[in-house]
Amino acid sequence: MRPVRSARRRALALIAAAAICAGLAVPAPQPTEATWVDSEAGSATFTAITVSAPTYVSCQASGLLGGLLGLAPTLDIVWNAPSHAGDLVLEIASVDASGLVIELLNPLLGTVTTQPVAGVSGQYKTTVNTGLLSGLLGGEARIALRYKSSDLPGAWVSPWLTVRGTWPALGILGSPSCGRLP
Numbered sequence: 316m317r318p319v320r321s322a323r324r325r326a327l328a329l330i331a332a333a334a335i336c337a338g339l340a341v342p343a344p345q346p347t348e349a350t351w352v353d354s355e356a357g358s359a360t361f362t363a364i365t366v367s368a369p370t371y372v373s374c375q376a377s378g379l380l381g382g383l384l385g386l387a388p389t390l391d392i393v394w395n396a397p398s399h400a401g402d403l404v405l406e407i408a409s410v411d412a413s414g415l416v417i418e419l420l421n422p423l424l425g426t427v428t429t430q431p432v433a434g435v436s437g438q439y440k441t442t443v444n445t446g447l448l449s450g451l452l453g454g455e456a457r458i459a460l461r462y463k464s465s466d467l468p469g470a471w472v473s474p475w476l477t478v479r480g481t482w483p484a485l486g487i488l489g490s491p492s493c494g495r496l497p
Contacts, residue, residue: 367397368473369405369460372438376480376491390443390456390480390493393432397473400437403462405429407441410457410477445480455481457496 372393397403407427408416432438445456457479464471477496483489 364464364471366403366462366464366471366473367399369394369396369439369462369476371476371478371495374478374480374493374495376482376493378482378491388445388456388480388482388491390445390458390478392441392443392458392460392476392478394439394441394460394476396437396439397462398437400462402465403473404465406461406463406472407443408459408461408475410459410475412457416459416475445482455479 372395374393375391376388377391378388407429410416426444427441429439429441432440441458441460443456443458457477459475459477461475462473478493479496480491480493482491
């Protein structure tokens with residue numbers, strides 16, 4: 316049995332030597348100047364949606380009986396909607412002094428209504444009743460408005476339009492005031 320093994324080994328060694336010699340004999344690949352010959356080309360243009368913010372017109376801080384005794388403090392914000400607002404959703408939020416935005420979903424934060432201004436196309440008035448405590452104790456309310464896309468995925472939102480209203484304690488130490496924040 317030994318001669319068969321030895322013949323088999325010799326045959327494998329001979330095949331391996333032949334493969335190595337054949338590999339060494341093959342020339343290296345040569346550089347080529349191949350190019351695409353099809354003259355067709357494609358192109359595309361991409362644009363991103365821009366969600367415009369509501370435009371500030373005016374605001375007024377007030378209360379029942381002109382704010383006397385701090386009863387029923389309200390903040391009225393008049394603003395213009397962007398031209399494409401019909402496809403967008405208005406968001407209204409309260410902003411604390413540190414800039415944290417809190418959506419006005421909680422009835423304890425006050426009530427909010429938004430109505431079109433009569434006779435002015437695209438203009439709206441948002442009225443926020445800030446609650447009894449802000450009127451009696453004095454203080455301020457920061458209200459922010461913005462638009463967001465209702466049908467596009469992702470966070471397609473406008474910058475916030477932020478307004479601050481202030482009310483003096485008990486409504487007797489001054490007058491309510493209002494202004495836009497940067």
